[in-house]
Amino acid sequence: MNYSSPLISSDIANTALRTEQLSVYYGNTLAVRDVYLDIPKNKIVSFIGPSGCGKSTVLRCFNRMNDLIPGAKVAGRITFHGQDIHAKTIDPVELRRRIGMVFQKPNPFPKSIYENIAFGARINGYQGNMDELVENSLRGAALWNEVKDKLRASGLSLSGGQQQRLCIARAIAIEPEIILMDEPCSALDPISTLRIEELMQELKEQYTIAIVTHNMQQASRTSDYTAFFNAEPTSKGGKVGHLVEYNRTELIFQSPQEEKTKDYVSGRFG
Ligand SMILES: Nc1ncnc2c1ncn2[C@@H]1O[C@H](COP(=O)(O)OP(=O)(O)OP(=O)(O)O)[C@@H](O)[C@H]1O
Numbered sequence: 035m036n037y038s039s040p041l042i043s044s045d046i047a048n049t050a051l052r053t054e055q056l057s058v059y060y061g062n063t064l065a066v067r068d069v070y071l072d073i074p075k076n077k078i079v080s081f082i083g084p085s086g087c088g089k090s091t092v093l094r095c096f097n098r099m100n101d102l103i104p105g106a107k108v109a110g111r112i113t114f115h116g117q118d119i120h121a122k123t124i125d126p127v128e129l130r131r132r133i134g135m136v137f138q139k140p141n142p143f144p145k146s147i148y149e150n151i152a153f154g155a156r157i158n159g160y161q162g163n164m165d166e167l168v169e170n171s172l173r174g175a176a177l178w179n180e181v182k183d184k185l186r187a188s189g190l191s192l193s194g195g196q197q198q199r200l201c202i203a204r205a206i207a208i209e210p211e212i213i214l215m216d217e218p219c220s221a222l223d224p225i226s227t228l229r230i231e232e233l234m235q236e237l238k239e240q241y242t243i244a245i246v247t248h249n250m251q252q253a254s255r256t257s258d259y260t261a262f263f264n265a266e267p268t269s270k271g272g273k274v275g276h277l278v279e280y281n282r283t284e285l286i287f288q289s290p291q292e293e294k295t296k297d298y299v300s301g302r303f304g
Pocket residue numbers: 060065083084085086087088089090091092103246275
């Protein structure tokens with residue numbers, strides 16, 4: 035097996051996202067190169083690696099968030115259930131509805147808890163019973179019991195951990211298939227972090243999750259597969275990220291194939 039370009043499976047039906055020779059540039063600078071990666075359906079995949087190796091860059095490619103960064107350019111191919119996400123027929127707004135995102139810092143709208151859920155759903159044309167959608171989304175994000183008596187209070191009045199679960203509720207309200215999480219717990223205390231991790235286990239029954247995390251214990255606790263990225267120096271004095279090894283999480287942490295992975299997961303660098 036070639037660990038620099040591992041494809042986990044040839045089982046397309048169970049592959050939610052696939053990258054083939056994915057490279058991303060910011061202006062003329064190559065940030066990350068030649069990533070081959072499959073994200074299987076209804077699994078949690080963690081991206082780990084030292085700062086600047088391109089984890090967030092790759093994550094943002096999946097729902098074309100990099101389109102919104104001036105100068106960012108994506109080369110290679112990304113498919114979502116076999117369909118090229120850069121095809122002319124793909125509407126990036128619809129793609130982002132199907133592939134939602136939760137960010138590092140909880141970012142609820144400065145609106146009521148209720149409206150945080152209802153607003154996006156309304157914009158996306160939701161025609162059903164809004165009270166039900168709000169309740170179900172808050173239940174899905176394990177927040178309902180804490181907020182059911184104060185749905186008109188501001189989302190910003192919640193604790194950091196509750197705000198992050200509100201953002202997850204907002205994401206699931208528009209019924210995505212995939213949830214991308216970019217260090218969703220880095221601003222949270224350990225108890226709120228554990229709640230989000232428990233929630234992820236519940237969510238994966240319905241959704242596919244890809245998460246960037248600096249917390250290796252979190253990757254090993256929560257994910258089915260782990261992708262280890264690293265950055266190597268270039269001749270011009272910069273650095274370029276690449277995928278070193280991708281495999282089942284227990285193999286990455288207990289018997290990695292690559293020396294670099296071994297060094298990283300044992301805390302020797304990063
Ligand atoms: N908007 C941007 N404009 C220019 N360069 C960027 C931009 N975003 C990221 N980069 C560069 O791309 C490279 C990869 O960054 P990225 O944030 O993807 O890495 P990361 O592994 O997620 O890092 P961290 O763990 O610190 O969040 C870095 O060299 C970074 O400086």
